[in-house]
Amino acid sequence: MKKPTETKHKPAELLQQSAEQLAQKHQQRLHAMTRAAVYGKAASRARPTLYPAWRRLVAVPVLSLLGIALVWQLSQHSGAPHTQPQLALDDQVPAWVQDTDVPLAVLQNYDFYQWLEHELDNT
Amino acid sequence: MDTEQQHQLETFLQQIRAGALKYAALRCGSEHDALDLLQDTMIGFVDKAADFPQDSWKNLFYKILQRRITDRFRKQQWRTRLAQMFSLSASDDNDQPVFEPADDEHGGHQYEAAELQQAFEAALQTLPDRQQEAYLLRQWQQLSVKQVADIMQCSEGSVKTHLSRAMSALKQALGEWIDEETD
Secondary structure (H helix, E strand, C coil): CCCCCCCCECHHHHHHHHHHHHHHHCHHHHHHHHHHHHHHHHHHHHHHHHHHHHHHHHHHHHHHHHHHHHHHHHHHHCCHHHHHHHHHHHHHCCHHHHCCCCCHHHHHCHHHHHHHHHHHHHC | CCHHHHHHHHHHHHHHHHHHHHHHHHHHCCHHHHHHHHHHHHHHHHHHHCCCCHHHHHHHHHHHHHHHHHHHHHHHHHHHHHHHHCCCCCCCCCCCCCCCCCECCCCCECCCHHHHHHHHHHHHHCCCHHHHHHHHHHHHCCCCHHHHHHHHCCCHHHHHHHHHHHHHHHHHHHHHHECCCCC
16 A cells, blocks of 8 residues: 555545544434443343243233133123023932933923822822 | 443444444435434344454444445335336435546646545545445455455455446546555
């Protein structure tokens, strides 16, 4: 590389001078963006490691409770018509009937057969 | 990221930001856009820097900045095409400045420092994009030909060709005051 003379200038020096002038003009913003990039990024990086753990601790019991409440609600509304008559029937069926091979249809019409037996006894 | 690494990153960004801002401003022709590009670049750089050795940070930083600038150009081209499709007149703001050197009585070009700076930047603006990139990264930022090739995503031979053409064009435009040679 040649040495500069009085009339010659190094373009790199001119560019550097111009760059420093421009940086001086926007000094505050450059400082702010540097801080934001380094420390702001560090803060945002911390979130994925800390917040999910914190969220998990809260989310697991909350979601479990919601799930239990939902299942309970469904069982109260949609399950009731099917289970209640069955329970009522089971209550009316004597213990000895449960050990027999009596068909389910007979058990479900237990009142009819009880009445029929009563009528037959009377006749 | 520990405190020591944060300090290293901050120091590095403080050292590089003036040159990077000027580079972006020269490449995209707008200080405002250059600041936005630089901000995006800093964030992208900090995100990746931990995975790279410190002596390659400058290369990494300019690589990210170059990608941001390229993305911006692509968006601009897309907008221009859309404008042309809808027969809208394209803006004349992107016209390259024309440098007309004044000859002195000895036939050479005599400039004051501020005029030289202005003239030089105007001449740079007239260069094709790839020549500008090669010139600024190699001759100003002092990156190696290999690093410049990596940033520009081309071969080292292409970098040398772009650089040689840029130097010739600048010498032709500005005279003999350019005091450097390509390697």
